[in-house]
Amino acid sequence: MRYGIIGAGAMGYRYGVLLQEKAGVPVDFIETWDPNREQVREQGGVYVSRDHENRHLVPINIYAPEEYDDHPDVWIVFKKQMQLADELKRDAAAGLFTDDQYVFSAMNGLGHFEKLAQYFNPDQMLAGTAMIATVLNGPGDVDFMGPENGEAMHMAPYNDQAPDETMEEIYADFQRATLGPEMSNNWLGMCLTKVAFNAVCNTLCTMFEINMGQFGSYPGAAEMAEQLFNEAHDAAARAGIKMIENRGQQVQSVLDSCVKLKYHYPSMYQDFSKGRPTEVDYINGYIARLGRKNDYPCRTHEFVTHEVHLAEQMRNSKN
Structure with a gap:
């Protein structure tokens, strides 16, 4: 199958390069950030490192939406949540989407699948989560964090039905690409489990401007994680959502990740440190909104959401 990557950022590059190099499938990148696209064309590809080593150039095909005239079988979408609606509108106006195409996304947070469903048949949508740390050093330069074959991800049909033949092919391609896929039949519980993980690691590392190892070395890290996970799991239970990991497993996942990726700064911190929302x-x-909707205020999540926005405001006032 042919894949199109919407968003040539850290995760878009990682999925696309691994599919191209390991699975041997054709991949095209759609990129609306002009400096990134122009840099890739000037240097003849994207520079790829792993844990800051073995930097090498990987030739790729990259296009603005209006330049692209091929037809991928599957779109893989990695954009920031705040940018997605405008991206999809521009891509649709350029004629990129057709009724026969499938779409997969493992973006951080939740809210993107409703936007994707405006352009794709929900029966042809795959939800995903990725426990994969990646850093975009700059235009046309990406660093894969973690050891070879250490990638791990989950995927599930958006309609929670059994995967069809095309979805099984996508799963097989992800396996060959060494992305470590696991198939689930509970897309929302799967995604909310990852959201809860990010609500600990991404947010706390951003608030204190520290890497994963520094957070994990704090004696109270497990207790802080447990407090945030308890609220998330209680809110999910009241909404009738079954998480794919229990509270204890999630706390341990944070602690394990803080060891495995001890020098990694999560993507939220990367955005914050570069002045991005x-x-x-x-x-x-x-x-927090899920809890309020189900009469269960998640006060810690509400508080830290305000704290991050306050930090953004203070950062912006200094610039």
Whole structure:
């Protein structure tokens, strides 16, 4: 199958490059950030490192939406939540989407699948989550964090039905690409489990401007994680959503990740440190809204959402 990557950022590059190099399938990148697209064309591809080592150039095909005239079988979407609606509108206006295409996304936070469903048949949508740390150093330069074959992800049909033949092919391609896929039949519980994880690691590392290892070394890290997970799981239970990990497993997942990726700064921190808006409203804010909707205020998530926005305001006032 042919894949189109919408968003040549850290995760878009990782999925696309691994599919191209490991699975041997054709991949095209759609990129609306002009400096990134122009840099890739000037240097003849994207520079790829792993844990800051073995930097090498990988040739790729990259286009603005209006330049692209091919037909992928599957779109893989990695955009920031705040940018997605405008991206999809521009891509649709350029004629990129057709009724026979499938779409997969493992973006951070929640709120994007409703937007995707405006352009794709929900029966042809795959939800995903990725426990994969990646850093975009700059235009045309990406760093894959973690060891070879250490990638891990979940995927599930958006309609919670059994995967069809095309979805099974996508799963097989992800396996060959060493992305470590696991198939689920509970897309919302799967995604909310990852949102809860990010609501701990991404948000707390951003608030204190620290990496994963520094957070994990704090003696109270497990207790802080447990407090946030308890609220998220209680809100999910009241909404009738079954998480795919229990509270204890999620706390342990945070602690394990803080060891495995001890030098990694999560994507929310990367955005914050570069003066970009964070996705906290789609992570902690999503959990807070879910709780309020089901008469269970998640006061810690509400508080830290405000804290991140306050930090953004103070950062912007200094610039």
